[in-house]
Amino acid sequence: MTVPDISDYLPHIAFDSVIFGFSKGQLKILLMEYHATGWYALPGGFVGVKEGLNQAVERGLKERTGLENIYLEQFYTFGDFNRHGAEVMKRILEANGYAVNESYWLLDRFISVAYYALIDVEKVTLQPDSLSDSIGWYPIDALPQLIFDHQQIVTKALDTLRYHLDRKLIGGKLLPEKFTMNDLQRVYEAILGEKLRRTSFQRKLLGLDILKRHEKHFTGKSHKAPYLYSFK
Amino acid sequence: MTVPDISDYLPHIAFDSVIFGFSKGQLKILLMEYHATGWYALPGGFVGVKEGLNQAVERGLKERTGLENIYLEQFYTFGDFNRHGAEVMKRILEANGYAVNESYWLLDRFISVAYYALIDVEKVTLQPDSLSDSIGWYPIDALPQLIFDHQQIVTKALDTLRYHLDRKLIGGKLLPEKFTMNDLQRVYEAILGEKLRRTSFQRKLLGLDILKRHEKHFTGKSHKAPYLYSFK
DNA sequence: TATTATTGTCTCAATATGTAACAATAGACC
DNA sequence: GGTCTATTGTTACATATTGAGACAATAATA
Secondary structure, three states: OOOOOHHHEEEEEEEEEEEEEEEOOEEEEEEEEEOOOOOEEOOEEEEEOOOOHHHHHHHHHHHHHOOOOOEEEEEEEEOOOOOOOHHHHHHHHHHOOOOOOOOOHHHOOOEEEEEEEEOOHHHOOOOOOOOEEEEEEEEOOOOOOEOOOHHHHHHHHHHHHHHHOOOOOOHHHHOOOOEEHHHHHHHHHHHHOOOOOHHHHHHHHHHOOOEEEEEEOOOOOOOOOOEEEEEO | OOOOOHHHEEEEEEEEEEEEEEEOOEEEEEEEEEOOOOOEEOOEEEEEOOOOHHHHHHHHHHHHHOOOOOEEEEEEEEOOOOOOOHHHHHHHHHHOOOOOOOOOHHHOOOEEEEEEEEOOHHHOOOOOOOOEEEEEEEEOOOOOOEOOOHHHHHHHHHHHHHHHHOOOOOHHHHOOOOEEHHHHHHHHHHHHOOOOOHHHHHHHHHHOOOEEEEEEOOOOOOOOOOEEEEEO
């Protein structure tokens, strides 16, 4: 495994992805943990010199999660002069056994285009990259400390997700194909961070005429079985 | 006047601004017309090697309009590989008397971060840059043909403005400090591209409790004089 | 068969919005 | 001054949407 070469990528330009998933009633995101340093970061990458920006992000997502055709939305480009800490990057590279000199391109100042993605956690097989020990899911309200301005990027991603929630039909992207109304309500509650009224929620979602009702789902519990739904 | 030097700016990174104004009942944007070529483009610029992205855009806006502390919002970063046409850029430079060779940095592929701004047209003094003949206001629904993907950038800016209109209190940014309810309604109508109901509009805006009522405004017309308002 | 937990639907009140009506009034015209 | 016209601020009523609770249906258990 070699250290990335500047000639393959556009200098000073990066992307970061906030990849949302939902499991055990919690909204979670994917984080990478770097070798030896114990530092956490958003999965990201660089743009090939002949590659489109969106294509680069889709490529990165596929490398990390194995998934294609994911719901992906660009939400902000972070460009403060001091956002990228050269000393942090240097320690990460050194901890991986790379001896880098002061002019190595990864130590330069970077502008990062941030995307958020919504995926069904059941469909994912996680793939750490060469610099990181592990990649895993972390609940949005109990994240470890992140490098650079990545916490700010996560916060803005969540704000944007909430802002889009009732205008775009994205709530179901975090669930499998078929789900119950209760599943969907818990996703909305996890995103918004507040409890919703069951009857209002059901009436509203059904009123949008975007759900298709399927057979009942028998859980084995001793009560009325809910219907399964999918998005039309 | 010299041709921009690569060493001052980050390569492959640009910004473009869609600067909205309102006059004579129409929503307009600022466009530059390049020397000799007759081509039109959004005012844009580059990011200094030690300059923040937002600071670069504010600097560009001040250079073109003389204005500071403007309402400015980043809305998308355009990064398709083929969005930047080298031959178009070359002709613009040549028409300005610069002999550029094939490796000149402005001919490279660029990723552009796009912003929109809302300003009061009365407060602006327009300043063309070194490559352009003129800068002026053009009605949003009768734009000349624009270079690169700038028409797409304008379309997305307008979509975003409409999307934000009732969530952020931005309608008044296009008007002077004090305005009548009718002025404000015509701004909303120009942005949304549709007629609004007078009474509903008035009730809604007053109900938001964001307007301060001032003295009446006597226009000289033979009818009841409207109140002036400002944003709280 | 009675019990329990949860679901789907309905009802009524509260709030917001669409639509029209109406009185107030600044200037024009006589 | 009195009358007319255009526009404004406000109110009234119908309609649509949402909040909050009530209630019957039902899958498994005892």
